[in-house]
Amino acid sequence: MTIPLVVGVDGAEAGLEAVDWAVAEAARHTVPLHLVHAAAPEQEASDVINAASERAGKDAPAVRLSSEVLHEDAASALVGEGHNAFALVLDSRGLGDLAELLLGAVSLAVAARAGCPVVVVRGSAEHREGRFGSVVVGVEDGEGSDTAVGFAVREAHAQRCGLVEVHAWSAPIGTPPGTSARCVVRPRAGAWYALEAHRRPPAQVLGDALRGPAEQYRGTSVSRRVVEGPARHALLAAAPGADLLVVGAGKRHGHSGLQPGLINHAVLHHAPCPVVVVPQI
Incomplete structure (x- = not known):
C-alpha cells in the first residue's frame, strides 16, 4: 500500500x-x-x-x-x-x-x-505554484544533509526543474589565509578558501553529496553555489528564486524527533517560498 x-x-x-x-x-x-x-x-x-x-x-x-x-x-x-x-x-x-x-x-x-x-x-502564489523552476537544497559537510539532498533531487525531477546546491563555509576565526599550518589555502577568483585541515574543499562537499541521487535521477539540471558566511544567510539569499527550499535536520540525542537548529528556524520563519525540513535517516 x-x-x-x-x-x-x-x-x-x-x-x-x-x-x-x-x-x-x-x-x-x-x-x-x-x-x-x-x-x-x-x-x-x-x-x-x-x-x-x-x-x-x-x-x-x-x-x-x-x-x-x-x-x-x-x-x-x-x-x-x-x-x-x-x-x-x-x-x-x-x-x-x-x-x-x-x-x-x-x-x-x-x-x-x-x-x-x-x-x-509559505510565500507568494508565484513561489507556491512553481513559477521559478528551481529547487534549492542546503548541503553541509558530512552526512547530515544526505537525506535532504536525496529528497531535493527527487523533487526537482518530479517538478521537472533545476536543482541548486548551496554550501556555506567559514574560514577559521582570526586566521589569515595562507598563514596557518592547520589551513588548506586554495585561490578562487580573487578570493581564498581557508579551510581547517580536516575539512574537505566546498566543491568536493557538493560533488559528493549529489553523486548517489544524481545516478538515480539522471537528466536533472544542477547548479552549485559556494558562499562564505553563515548558512542561514546563504539559504535565505537563494530562496527568492526558488519554488522550494530543502534543509536537513539531525536526530536529537536521546529523544525522538528532529533537531531544528538555528538554520532551520531562520528559514522556516523568513523564507519567501515553501520550506521542507527533512530528517536524517
Missing part, C-alpha cells in the same frame, strides 16, 4: 493554500492525499474537512483522497500521522484552535518532532 501525503487543514485561507500545494505534490508523485483536521468542535470540524476535501477534489480529481478528524492537539495529531506518511504538509500560520500561541507555533513543533519530511507552505 502506498503511504499518503498528509496535509493539516484548519479552514483558514493559509491552510487552503497548503491544501492546494499538497494536491499538486500528491499528483506529481502519484501518492494518495490524506487530509487531517485536529482539535475542533464536531460540527466545525466536519465543515472544515468537507470544504478542504471538496477543494482538493476539484484541483486534482485523479488523486485518491481520504480525510480524518482527530480530537487532540494539532501538533501531536500530525506528528502521529507522520509515522506513516510520504511527508507532512502544513501552512506557516499554525493549525487548530491554538490562537493563543505565536504565529506558526504548531508548524514549528511538528517540524521539530516529526519523523518524516515536513513541508511548511
Whole structure:
C-alpha cells in the first residue's frame, strides 16, 4: 500500500493554500492525499474537512483522497500521522484552535518532532505554484544533509526543474589565509578558501553529496553555489528564486524527533517560498 501525503487543514485561507500545494505534490508523485483536521468542535470540524476535501477534489480529481478528524492537539495529531506518511504538509500560520500561541507555533513543533519530511507552505502564489523552476537544497559537510539532498533531487525531477546546491563555509576565526599550518589555502577568483585541515574543499562537499541521487535521477539540471558566511544567510539569499527550499535536520540525542537548529528556524520563519525540513535517516 502506498503511504499518503498528509496535509493539516484548519479552514483558514493559509491552510487552503497548503491544501492546494499538497494536491499538486500528491499528483506529481502519484501518492494518495490524506487530509487531517485536529482539535475542533464536531460540527466545525466536519465543515472544515468537507470544504478542504471538496477543494482538493476539484484541483486534482485523479488523486485518491481520504480525510480524518482527530480530537487532540494539532501538533501531536500530525506528528502521529507522520509515522506513516510520504511527508507532512502544513501552512506557516499554525493549525487548530491554538490562537493563543505565536504565529506558526504548531508548524514549528511538528517540524521539530516529526519523523518524516515536513513541508511548511509559505510565500507568494508565484513561489507556491512553481513559477521559478528551481529547487534549492542546503548541503553541509558530512552526512547530515544526505537525506535532504536525496529528497531535493527527487523533487526537482518530479517538478521537472533545476536543482541548486548551496554550501556555506567559514574560514577559521582570526586566521589569515595562507598563514596557518592547520589551513588548506586554495585561490578562487580573487578570493581564498581557508579551510581547517580536516575539512574537505566546498566543491568536493557538493560533488559528493549529489553523486548517489544524481545516478538515480539522471537528466536533472544542477547548479552549485559556494558562499562564505553563515548558512542561514546563504539559504535565505537563494530562496527568492526558488519554488522550494530543502534543509536537513539531525536526530536529537536521546529523544525522538528532529533537531531544528538555528538554520532551520531562520528559514522556516523568513523564507519567501515553501520550506521542507527533512530528517536524517
